[in-house]
Amino acid sequence: MKDILYIEDSPELVLMVKETLKPHHVHHCSTLKDAETTLQQKSFDLILLDLSLPDGDGLRYLAAKISDQSNGLNKTPLFVLTGQSEISSKVMAFAIGVDDYIIKPFHHAELKARVEAKLRKGTEQATEESFLQLGNVRLDMAKQKVTVHTGTSSEDLTLTRLEFKMLTKFMKSPDRVFSRELFIETIWSDANVTDRTVDTHIAHLRKKIGPATIKIETVTGEGYRLKVIEGSL
Structure with missing residues (x-):
């Protein structure tokens, strides 16, 4: 069951849509002001929007909200339900x-x-995005699990939380060079760590992914990058 927001000022139409979309939970707002408040408090799987509302133009509202990347609305499916048939x-x-x-x-x-x-x-897209596959390594982000497949067998790697974060970054952007400074800023955040700390964690991660067909290369003077071993794909 999904959560759907319906922004519409016609009570009759709201009742019809709620009945039509059962068993999903359809939340209702009759104005853009109410919708603004609701969207600040809750996220939705899909939004239905009328364009002619008592307090504004739905298209202008959509344009402003979607352009604001910080609110996440640009990733929420949006359906317009309207009487405006103009091209x-x-x-x-x-x-x-x-x-x-x-x-x-x-x-x-x-x-x-x-x-x-x-x-x-x-x-389906969310399910696909929860997994990363590179070479013979499969990373399950939801379960924080890394599996290496070799022939007919498989092996689960035991990684620390920081090692998992580092491997995730590498696997999302193979061939990209990651500097030590970037790892410190994004993995350790406010912690007081040095380049040597990064090097130590990389060394441990390299050892643990030994059976994998991916490897972490040192880029002299710049940092590290992940490569798929040639012929392993």
Whole structure:
């Protein structure tokens, strides 16, 4: 069951959409002001938005919110449900970044089908993003687990929390050179550590991923990078 926010000032339409999208939980706001408050308190899996609302233009609201990268709304699927059928409104909405544009009146079954398809795609994408695979190494970010597959067998590596964070960075950006300073800023944050601390952790991580078809290379004067051993893919 997913959480959906519906911004709409018609009580009748809200009731219809809530019934149509069961068993998902549809939260309702009748104004942009209420929506602003709600979005500050809770995140949603999908947002449905009317464009003509009592306190403002839904398109202007969308443009402002999506452009603000800090609120995470740019990653939330957005559907426009509106009576505005003008091509100019559709073009502007899609240019801003909406995922779908549905014109009222719409068929219940069509709305449900489109919403379910988008939610299903989002779930599949989130599942894919929770894993990293490079060479014969598979990293499960949700379980903080690293597995090395060799032939028909596999081995789980025992990494510390810091080693796991370092390996995650490496595997997300193979071939990128990471400086010691970058690791200190992003892994240790405010801790008072030195370059030598980074070198020590890299040495331990290298030893632990020994059976893997990836290796950590030293880039003299710059830092470290992860490479896939040639012929291992």
